[in-house]
Amino acid sequence: MLNILVSIKQVPDTTNIRINPETGTLIREGIPSITNPYDVVALSLACELKQRYGGKITVITMGPPQAKASLREAVEFGADRIILLCDKKFAGADTLATSYTLAETIKFLQKDDPFDLLLFGKQAIDGDTAQVGPGVANRLNIPVITYVIKLQDIDLINKKIIVHRKIERGVEVLEASLPVLLTCEKELCATPFVPLEQVIKATKAEPEVFTAEGPVIFTREKLGLKGSPTQVKKVFTPELKKQGKIYNLEEVPLEKVIEEIIGVLKEKGLL
Amino acid sequence: MNKYLYDVVIIGGGPAGLSTGIKLAQKGLKTLLIERGRFCGAKNLFGGVVYTSSIKEIVPEFPEVDPSPVERPVTEEGYFFLSKEGVVKILHTKKRADESFTALRAKFDAFLSEYALKKGIDLAPKTKVIDFIRNNGFIEGVIVDRPTSFEDPSPATIKAKVVVIAEGVNRLLTEKAGLVTKTFEPEEVVLAVKEVLQLPKGELEARFGLSNNQGLAVEIFGEITKGLPGTGFLYTNKTTISFGIGIFLKSLMDLNLKPYEILEYAKLHPYFRELFKGSETLEYGAHLIPEWGIKGLPKPYGNGVLVVGDAAGLVNPLFREGTNLAIYSGLMAAEAIFYAFEKGDFTERSLRRYEELFKDSFIYKDLVMLKDLKTFLLSNSHLFQVYPEMIYDICSLYFSAQGRYKRDVIREIFGIIKKKRGYWGILRDFVKIGRFLW
Incomplete structure (x- = not known):
């Protein structure tokens, strides 16, 4: 039996997102919200593991009331308990405040029944920081393995796990003892085609709502905007880099191309 | 079990x-x-x-529901007759805003x-x-x-x-x-294409002369469908406009037109080009409408x-x-x-x-x-071609008749009617429409 926690985030669907050219900020109006795709991978893995080993899935998210939709989606993957952290005092949190809030909530949730496996997406597609998973693991004082692409084995008796992790030049194969926190890459798990009963159950699911007042006891100063030292100095649209010219040497003689390159370098004062 | x-x-x-x-x-x-x-x-x-x-x-x-699923109450409703050059509008302010x-x-x-x-x-x-x-x-x-x-x-x-x-x-x-x-056959379905257009802030109200809780709903005839049997429509939402065209699938096939082409064409009309200036297309959609009749x-x-x-x-x-x-x-x-x-x-x-x-x-x-509607419309496609142009031409003449002998103006108006459709033609159309609706 595995006791799994999955942490998810509702994000604007960035495939549709546009940037206001004057202010440089995201136009959020009318942009549909989705569950962060890497978190869907985490949910998919939880779903698969629950089928294979049995157990329980608890899903948490922090966000506005409409984040309920993502928690309902989690029920489709077999979530047994869904919790929404929703309070104005949580709003405006950076990764530091978010890690704190989630870690305290997880501590509260596992008081009687500790989690074996904590699954996070590798990053959220709106902020791209990839900091919350490791931040939570640190606060829970458990090992973290980021960018996991394959779960090779779980040994429930000896409480060990073997996973593959993506690194810049190759793959690391790591063994860790449970409990462990994994952050999930796309390749880790395919999205299951969930059964009808879960889909029906999901539309009616109502999450438990946790606020800053309880049931978890928080240090107020560490929450939301107050607890967020990150300051956004400037938001800007990166300029599109000019594309280089490409010559096909079967069509253009080499000498001509070299001449052209020399010409450009001279023009830029580099030669 | x-x-x-x-x-x-x-x-x-x-x-x-x-x-x-x-x-x-x-x-x-x-x-x-x-x-x-x-x-x-x-x-x-x-x-x-x-x-x-x-x-x-x-x-x-x-x-009275919250959150409300609707955009604006329709407070003004009517028809636009679109010619190549311009438009004649018939709008009425509705007695009840909550209909x-x-x-x-x-x-x-x-x-x-x-x-x-x-x-x-x-x-x-x-x-x-x-x-x-x-x-x-x-x-x-x-x-x-x-x-x-x-x-x-x-x-x-x-x-x-x-x-x-x-x-x-x-x-x-x-x-x-x-x-x-x-x-179903291509003449039994209408293909509707629609865009949702976002105007710069405040422009929707300004351009249509509406306040925040007023809305406009119009059907458009004539040049909007290139004179083909069908209509265009324009509805105002909270901050956007729904603008679209419905045309028999058969007409599109006959003329080898793609649905979005006809909508693009309509948006280039001088009147709409001005009306939609600075707008951005948020959504584009197409859907079939069944017109199988009884x-x-x-x-x-x-x-x-x-x-x-x-x-x-x-x-x-x-x-x-x-x-x-x-x-x-x-x-x-x-x-x-x-x-x-x-x-x-x-x-x-x-x-x-x-x-x-x-x-x-x-x-x-x-x-x-309306059992024969599609046959009626497809066999009387001139209604969509001739009349919007004629109505516009007549209005143009009538409203710029200053400084002229009015009998000449009236004569000229009759000239337009005669040229475009002929008195008998108009009479026949009226009888046909009358008989169809009766």
């Missing part, structure tokens, strides 16, 4: 299916609604006007489905019905594409006393149920099955009623189902009640009245 047992299964989460569901749930029938889109409304499209009287039948508290509202389906259908869920139906989005459970000429439920459970990967089968098909215009399941034998309607009932809404061909193109009729057909289906449950008989014999109710309704009478 089957895992999924329901009194009624409804296929399709548009207004027809949802109204059926709301009514059934209110009477305590165990109902499952299956929708193939991500949510109800995700795959649906309409021009954009809903009518209070029909919505009140299913949501009595409408329009009809502009809306967008993604929001409106989602609202209805939330409401239906609260009333107690079960909802299965993202799920497709692949076939029926059949037994001795009876339809006893449906088979969907999703697995039964995590343990059982076979496609889920759902047993039900009655299956309501609310699948929309493409009527694939209606065909599978054996209630219609042939697929002769092309499927048989709307069978053993254990009913058909509602677009799938049943319930559209009144001339009076812009589709959503409206979908809702009414849902109500009638629900009533027929109650009757069947009372009698404990789910054969054709008791479900025929639906057709009886339908034949008594204004919907059927309207469809009878």
Whole structure:
């Protein structure tokens, strides 16, 4: 039996997102919200593991009331308990405040029944920081393995796990003892085609709502905007880099191309 | 023992299916609604006007609901006659502002489905019905594409006393149920294309002369369809405009036109180019509208099955009623189902009640009245070509008649009429239209 926690985030669907050219900020109006795709991978893995080993899935998210939709989606993957952290005092949190809030909530949730496996997406597609998973693991004082692409084995008796992790030049194969926190890459798990009963159950699911007042006891100063030292100095649209010219040497003689390159370098004062 | 047992299964989460569901749930029938889109409304499209009287039948508290599913009340309504050069508008300010509202389906259908869920139906989005459970000429439920459970990967089968098909215009399941034998012809459907345009902030109100709680709904004739039989429409939403065109699929095929080309062409018209200046296209959509008329309607009932809404061909193109009729057909289906449950008989014999109710309704009478509409429109396409141009030319002359002998102006006006259509031609058209509508 595995006791799994999955942490998810509702994000604007960035495939549709546009940037206001004057202010440089995201136009959020009318942009549909989705569950962060890497978190869907985490949910998919939880779903698969629950089928294979049995157990329980608890899903948490922090966000506005409409984040309920993502928690309902989690029920489709077999979530047994869904919790929404929703309070104005949580709003405006950076990764530091978010890690704190989630870690305290997880501590509260596992008081009687500790989690074996904590699954996070590798990053959220709106902020791209990839900091919350490791931040939570640190606060829970458990090992973290980021960018996991394959779960090779779980040994429930000896409480060990073997996973593959993506690194810049190759793959690391790591063994860790449970409990462990994994952050999930796309390749880790395919999205299951969930059964009808879960889909029906999901539309009616109502999450438990946790606020800053309880049931978890928080240090107020560490929450939301107050607890967020990150300051956004400037938001800007990166300029599109000019594309280089490409010559096909079967069509253009080499000498001509070299001449052209020399010409450009001279023009830029580099030669 | 089957895992999924329901009194009624409804296929399709548009207004027809949802109204059926709301009514059934209110009477305590165990109902499952299956929708193939991500949510109800995700795959649906309409021009954009809903009518209070029909919505009140299913949501009595409408329009006092929060959050509201509608955009603006329609306070001004009328017609634009578009010539190549300009436009003649006939607009009237409505006596009552709460009769009809502009809306967008993604929001409106989602609202209805939330409401239906609260009333107690079960909802299965993202799920497709692949076939029926059949037994001795009876339809006893449906088979969907999703697995039964995590343990059982076979496609889920759902047993039900009655299956309501609310699948929309493409009527694939209606065909599978054996209630219609042939697929439709290009002259039997209108292809509607629509864009949702965002104007710069405050410009919508400024350009249309509206306040925050006023809205405009117009139908457009003439150059908007390149003079082809069909209409354009323009509705104002909260911060956007719904702008679109509906044309017989046949005309598009004959002229080898792509749907978006005709919409792009319309947006280049001098009047609309100015009106939409600085706008941005937020959404683009296309959808078929059934115009089968009374002769092309499927048989709307069978053993254990009913058909509602677009799938049943319930559209009144001339009076812009589709959503409206979908809702009414849902109500009638629900009533027929109650009757069947009372009698404990789910054969054709008791479900025929639906057709009886339908034949008594204004919907059927309207469809009878407009039975030859598509033939009439397709064989009188000059109405869409000649008249908008003529009306514009006459107005142009009349409104710039200063400093001239008025008898000359009037003579010139008659000259236009004579040249464009001829007195006899006009008389014939009037008689034809009169006879058609009478």
